[in-house]
Structures are given as structure tokens and as C-alpha cells.
Amino acid sequence: MSKGKKSLRRAAANMLATIERGKTLDEAGDRLEGLDPRDAGFARAIVLTTLRRRRQIEQIMSDRIKKPIPRRPHIANALLQVGIVQLCFMDVAPHAAINETVNAVGKPEQMYRGLINGVLRNLARALEDKPDDPAIKQPDRINLPDWLADSWQTQYGADAMAQIADRLLQTPPLDLRFSTPEDASDWLTNYGADYNAEQLAPHHVRIIYSSAVDMLPEYDRGTWWIQDIAAQLPAQLFPEKADTLDLCAAPGGKTMQLSHLGHDVSALDISASRLSQLSQNLKRCGAKASLIEADLTTWEPGQQWHNVLLDAPCSATGTLRRHPDIALHRRASHIEGRAALQDSLLDRAFELTKPGGTLIYCVCSLEAQEGEERALAFSQRQAQLAPMPILPTEIPALLAAAITKDGQLRTRPDLLPNGLDGFFVARWRKLTG
Numbered sequence: 001m002s003k004g005k006k007s008l009r010r011a012a013a014n015m016l017a018t019i020e021r022g023k024t025l026d027e028a029g030d031r032l033e034g035l036d037p038r039d040a041g042f043a044r045a046i047v048l049t050t051l052r053r054r055r056q057i058e059q060i061m062s063d064r065i066k067k068p069i070p071r072r073p074h075i076a077n078a079l080l081q082v083g084i085v086q087l088c089f090m091d092v093a094p095h096a097a098i099n100e101t102v103n104a105v106g107k108p109e110q111m112y113r114g115l116i117n118g119v120l121r122n123l124a125r126a127l128e129d130k131p132d133d134p135a136i137k138q139p140d141r142i143n144l145p146d147w148l149a150d151s152w153q154t155q156y157g158a159d160a161m162a163q164i165a166d167r168l169l170q171t172p173p174l175d176l177r178f179s180t181p182e183d184a185s186d187w188l189t190n191y192g193a194d195y196n197a198e199q200l201a202p203h204h205v206r207i208i209y210s211s212a213v214d215m216l217p218e219y220d221r222g223t224w225w226i227q228d229i230a231a232q233l234p235a236q237l238f239p240e241k242a243d244t245l246d247l248c249a250a251p252g253g254k255t256m257q258l259s260h261l262g263h264d265v266s267a268l269d270i271s272a273s274r275l276s277q278l279s280q281n282l283k284r285c286g287a288k289a290s291l292i293e294a295d296l297t298t299w300e301p302g303q304q305w306h307n308v309l310l311d312a313p314c315s316a317t318g319t320l321r322r323h324p325d326i327a328l329h330r331r332a333s334h335i336e337g338r339a340a341l342q343d344s345l346l347d348r349a350f351e352l353t354k355p356g357g358t359l360i361y362c363v364c365s366l367e368a369q370e371g372e373e374r375a376l377a378f379s380q381r382q383a384q385l386a387p388m389p390i391l392p393t394e395i396p397a398l399l400a401a402a403i404t405k406d407g408q409l410r411t412r413p414d415l416l417p418n419g420l421d422g423f424f425v426a427r428w429r430k431l432t433g
Contacts, residue, residue: 318422
């Protein structure tokens with residue numbers, strides 16, 4: 001590292017330590033400021049891989065250190081994790097992983113410099129002697145909190161849970177949602193070979209890419225936006241194009257979908273900053289919507305909509321592929337605490353739906369407490385509802401297995417070879433009688 005150049009390993013350790021103190025992945029991203037784009041990308045990859053391999057790394061540390069390094073107030077513990085993840089899971093040359101990590105040790109953690117150096121060198125020698133030794137990398141260790149692994153095993157079975165856990169270790173591809181199928185086809189023809197692209201649905205292209213999104217082709221033209229293929233499903237399930245209310249709408253992928261599909265969209269969110277982001281996204285992509293800043297629990301618009309889409313606040317455990325910090329920050333109690341809010345928002349969404357209209361509920365969660373159980377409780381509370389089973393013809397054929405016996409949608413990361421987000425979707429018709 002040249003004099004005066006910011007250490008990417010120290011920046012990564014700072015970011016990791018900040019996340020461990022409670023910040024989200026996005027909130028901690030400012031710890032990478034001052035790095036050039038390439039170094040920032042590598043530092044972020046270090047952090048993401050460390051979060052995804054958290055329990056394996058903890059076991060490796062436990063096997064080699066008698067007394068754990070304190071996590072606060074300095075970043076020695078984070079630096080050791082940064083070194084381990086490079087050696088074991090990122091194919092970084094041992095001399096670079098060790099020397100650059102040890103050189104990133106600062107004054108506050110100097111007392112641990114020798115320990116960090118010794119552990120990393122010992123680990124590098126062990127890997128050189130037995131690179132595939134399962135006792136070193138702990139490959140069979142599930143990198144999920146016990147409560148989450150137990151929940152998924154109960155809900156989906158041991159085999160599915162293990163496959164989900166495996167998908168969560170992968171760096172996810174990037175899904176682009178296009179305004180029209182023609183735009184998707186043209187982009188694929190012009191740029192697909194450069195990004196190892198594949199088309200999973202008419203409006204969709206999946207690419208392998210990890211750099212700045214605004215550097216992708218046609219970003220300024222606004223022909224596409226970022227949206228996981230699972231998140232694209234709810235908005236396309238309305239049987240009629242009509243006046244449509246998108247609740248908890250920001251950052252707006254579903255809002256833009258609805259607009260481009262021909263709906264007259266009103267989009268509500270409680271956050272002014274998120275609505276500002278949504279406004280910018282709409283402008284870039286040539287979509288239109290009436291934006292409403294309000295708290296849904298107290299909002300009284302004095303009207304109803306034919307279509308209502310509620311993407312309710314949830315644990316977001318379905319997005320762990322892209323946000324591995326969620327596993328660090330969530331507890332089982334967080335899931336249970338959301339149920340009352342989700343019930344309340346569903347009841348408000350029902351009130352805002354016109355008789356004869358369609359109500360869709362979705363959450364980016366893999367938890368039955370936030371999905372199937374909420375839908376069942378809602379159906380039992382509201383007599384003026386009729387379930388509208390989702391049909392295989394309404395979704396991409398490769399996701400047909402996501403339709404449940406009750407005609408709802410339950411996507412999981414293991415349903416595609418390179419993954420997708422976990423989503424639950426249910427749909428009802430509001431009766432007129």
C-alpha cells in the first residue's frame with residue numbers, strides 16, 4: 001500500500017464492525033468512501049462474504065484462539081475475520097491476504113497485531129498442507145442463526161433448508177426488469193454476451209455484474225430498473241388494468257411495473273426520502289404515478305381503488321442473498337412483533353379496495369408467520385373476501401413450483417439454480433354483496 005492510500009482491508013473491517021454494532025449494510029457503506037471504485041468493490045465483496053460465511057469464520061477463530069478478541073471498541077476482531085475470509089473463501093494469494101491485513105492494523109489494536117499475524121499464517125500453512133480438509137473450512141456448517149435454520153427446516157424440510165442455506169452463500173446475479181419485452185430482447189441481443197446474460201421472462205434479463213449499476217448499458221435511457229425476478233411477480237397479477245394503489249411503495253419497482261403495464265397508479269409511502277428516490281426512479285424510467293407521503297395506519301383518503309397492492313413491512317429474510325446483514329440483526333421476536341402491524345395494514349388495504357376489486361398482499365419474507373399465517377388470519381377476519389388462486393399461466397413457467405396448494409405464491413432461493421428472493425403473495429377479490 002502506497003503512502004497516503006487508504007487501506008481497503010481496514011475500510012472493510014471498519015464497515016464490518018459498523019454492521020456488527022447495528023447498522024445495515026447500506027448504512028455502513030460510507031466506511032468505504034475515499035477508496036477508488038475497484039478497491040471499494042473488493043472491500044465490499046470482503047464484507048459480504050464475511051457476513052455470508054459468518055458461522056464458519058467464527059468456528060475457525062474458535063479453533064485457533066483460546067481467548068476471543070473483544071469486538072469493541074476497536075476493529076481487531078473484524079480485521080481477523082477479513083484476513084480469514086480472504087484465505088479460506090476468496091482465493092486471495094496468502095501473502096497478500098496476510099501482509100495487507102496485518103499492515104491494516106492501527107494503533108488502537110496494536111496489542112493484537114501479533115495474534116492476527118500468527119493466526120493467519122498458521123491458517124495459511126494448514127490450508128497449504130490440506131486445502132480440502134473439512135476441519136479447517138467447516139463446509140458443512142450452516143451459516144444461519146439457529147432460530148432461522150430451525151424455522152426453515154420446520155416449514156420447508158431439512159433438504160430444502162440446506163439448499164436455501166447453500167444459495168445464500170452465492171454472490172447473487174443482478175435482475176433487470178424492462179419496460180417492454182422488446183426492450184429486454186434488444187438489450188440481450190446488444191449486450192447479453194458481455195454480461196453472461198439470460199432471459200427468464202419476457203420483461204426480464206439476469207446478468208452477472210457487481211459494479212456500479214449506473215455504468216450498465218442504457219441506464220440513462222431508462223429502459224430497465226433493478227428488481228429481483230421474485231419481486232416482479234406481485235404487480236403482474238392484477239387481472240384488470242385500472243386505478244391502482246401501491247402501498248408501502250418505495251423504492252418503487254412495483255410502481256414502475258404497474259405504470260408500464262398500463263395502470264393509473266397512486267403510490268404511498270411513509271418516508272419522504274424514499275419517495276424522493278421513487279420520484280427519481282420514475283423520471284429515469286419514463287413511468288408515471290401520483291406520490292403520496294402518509295402513514296397508512298392513519299391515512300384517510302376518502303376514496304377507494306379497484307386494485308390495491310400491499311407490500312408490507314416485514315423481516316425481509318427472503319432477501320438474505322443480497323442483504324446478509326439481516327441474519328445478524330434479526331431475532332425470532334422481530335418476526336412475531338411484525339404480525340400485528342401486518343394484520344392492521346391488511347385491514348386498511350381491504351378498506352381502501354373497491355367492492356369487486358382485487359387486493360394483493362406480499363412480503364419479501366420466508367417466514368410463514370408473515371406470509372401464509374397472515375393471509376389465513378385475514379381471510380378468517382374478512383367475510384367479504386374471495387380468494388383468487390394464482391394460475392401457472394400468470395407467472396414464468398420456470399417458477400410453477402412456487403404456486404402452493406392454496407393458489408398462493410411462495411418463492412424460495414432454492415427454486416432456481418442461481419437463486420431468487422423469498423417472497424409470499426396472496427390475492428383476493430373483494431365481494432360486492
